[in-house]
Amino acid sequence: MVIEWLKVKVPIELRETYIQKDAEIWTATLSKYPGYVGKEIWLNPQDESELTMVIHWETKDAWKNVPASVLEETEQRFVKAMGQSFPFLEQKEYQVRKFNAHSVK
16 A cells, blocks of 8 residues: 655635545545545644645555546646645655564564
8 A cells, every 4th residue: 555645734714624625626536546545634733734634545556547637637626616725845655564463572
């Protein structure tokens, strides 16, 4: 499994709208593609304007096979719905490695 990890700052008064529109626009679009597993949005209790999005993909190829044109069009719809853009503060990629509970001592 591969994780797409994105951090963004959103003014607290827009946070719930951002999360709702993200689900309606971004999550709805990405979930149509093979290899999309799911998405979480983490809220930082020390900084309420900070959101971290954790998108789970079966493989890196599945993630990278979403056409650039779809990503661009989806971002345009999201910006229009929100009335502004929200650039990412950080973007990372992780690979998930799971351990059997009995193998860790």
